[in-house]
Amino acid sequence: MALPLPPGLTQNEVAFLAEMEMVTVVPRQRLDSIDLLGGKTPQLRPPHRAQLPLWLALLLKKQRRANIVPPAWMHPASLAEIIHRETKEDPEAFSPPPPPPSRALYSQPGTARRLNPSYVDDFTQTQQNSQQDPNSILSPPFLPSNVAESPAGYLPYHWLEVAEALLTHAGDDMPAPAGEVRSLLRDLVEVRAAKMRSSTSALEGFGDAYLTLRGVGAMELAENRAFLAGLVDGVRKIGASAEATRREEEEEARRGGDYGGDGDEDSDEDMGL
Amino acid sequence: MSYYDIDAILTDAEKIPCTFQIDVPDLGYLDNQPGHTLKSGSRVALPIWLAEMLAIANTGTIDMDDPSQSSKSFITFDLPPALGNDVVQALKADPRSVPLRDQSAHFYALATHMMELSEEPELSAVLRKTFVSRAAEIALHARKVGGAGGKGKGKATKDDNASNLGVGGAGEDFLRGLDEWERKLFRCAHDGTKASKEWMENVKKR
Numbered sequence: 001m002a003l004p005l006p007p008g009l010t011q012n013e014v015a016f017l018a019e020m021e022m023v024t025v026v027p028r029q030r031l032d033s034i035d036l037l038g039g040k041t042p043q044l045r046p047p048h049r050a051q052l053p054l055w056l057a058l059l060l061k062k063q064r065r066a067n068i069v070p071p072a073w074m075h076p077a078s079l080a081e082i083i084h085r086e087t088k089e090d091p092e093a094f095s096p097p098p099p100p101p102s103r104a105l106y107s108q109p110g111t112a113r114r115l116n117p118s119y120v121d122d123f124t125q126t127q128q129n130s131q132q133d134p135n136s137i138l139s140p141p142f143l144p145s146n147v148a149e150s151p152a153g154y155l156p157y158h159w160l161e162v163a164e165a166l167l168t169h170a171g172d173d174m175p176a177p178a179g180e181v182r183s184l185l186r187d188l189v190e191v192r193a194a195k196m197r198s199s200t201s202a203l204e205g206f207g208d209a210y211l212t213l214r215g216v217g218a219m220e221l222a223e224n225r226a227f228l229a230g231l232v233d234g235v236r237k238i239g240a241s242a243e244a245t246r247r248e249e250e251e252e253a254r255r256g257g258d259y260g261g262d263g264d265e266d267s268d269e270d271m272g273l
Numbered sequence: 274m275s276y277y278d279i280d281a282i283l284t285d286a287e288k289i290p291c292t293f294q295i296d297v298p299d300l301g302y303l304d305n306q307p308g309h310t311l312k313s314g315s316r317v318a319l320p321i322w323l324a325e326m327l328a329i330a331n332t333g334t335i336d337m338d339d340p341s342q343s344s345k346s347f348i349t350f351d352l353p354p355a356l357g358n359d360v361v362q363a364l365k366a367d368p369r370s371v372p373l374r375d376q377s378a379h380f381y382a383l384a385t386h387m388m389e390l391s392e393e394p395e396l397s398a399v400l401r402k403t404f405v406s407r408a409a410e411i412a413l414h415a416r417k418v419g420g421a422g423g424k425g426k427g428k429a430t431k432d433d434n435a436s437n438l439g440v441g442g443a444g445e446d447f448l449r450g451l452d453e454w455e456r457k458l459f460r461c462a463h464d465g466t467k468a469s470k471e472w473m474e475n476v477k478k479r
Binding site: 006010011012015164165168193196197198200201203204219222223224225226227229230231234235237238239240241242245 | 401
């Protein structure tokens, strides 16, 4: 009660976290590596692309020191494909998150395997000396899914926040007019919001009382968390007494098997008389 | 259910129809007969907190002549009219068209409490379906009311209040029929949408 904030992250907090996402920039000026708490940024040498956290990239963009290369999934063709998939191909489920990076070894072609962070970027490499550690395989929320090479046709976890930030501050770097990308993005938001509402019907019947939220982005979660949690909690409360009865019956059946019969209750009543 | 939960307290004050199993002297004023004895078999509406206690407790007397009369509970209770057969049938037919608030302001809380006291497997299934299908409707309205729809960004906020994108009059009736649980859900959904919209508009300022 003391803290008026709802459980979970608010939209502003989610947007703040999204600024940790790595994006690809094309620097216009030379810049030495900066020693940050999270590690060193790569050296910026003008014609070469580099990967920086979103907040730093936006800062450089505002100072006209760099251009941001938008991730491949933000291309209008990619967005249109996602919308098509969400509306036509699979109108029930959300489009899947980007696959983990995988690549076949040179010596064993055709056997694609999940890749270690060595694939990732200079920033995280300098940040951890243990980049060769096979245990540190990154999974979707921590993948560099907003860099230029990230796969097209998949929405990463922070898709809405990153797209909004890039469209607002780096609209001139978009592969298409920013208005076109923005309207596609609006469509996508609406489609997925409608899907989020209709997904609740999965809770109607007994038995399959769960919601699938695979592929839902961080901002959408922040928006719907309170509603969905309240809904599931209500269903739980309504079913609580039936659930308790069912458990008792199961318990009874198990005990009945052990002692052979239900003579206990009758004898109790006799004692009372 | 918290001790300080005002909704739980109000739910406990809801009245349910009870039938007295014993004569109670001087309680006749409950049945509009002040000064008389309340006869066994008379039906009185009692609040849940009282009915629950009376139904669980028993007289504790032992009647040697007629064993069936001993240790019976003070009252028996039925389902309140809010959970009566006609309401359940209407909910089965179309959950969205029943104004639950007219039945009881704490409809679901009352229902779950009653289901704890007596077993109603069918009621539980009907309520669950009702709750979920109405929740989808609530989410829809929460997004539209007050111009919180994704398309009306920035300028048109005042106009959107009036238009509500086609849910207009029927929507207001529906929202008026929400019980307390559903109002909470509505508030959650609405706050979420509103916060997202505010964030969308603030991105440009930074």
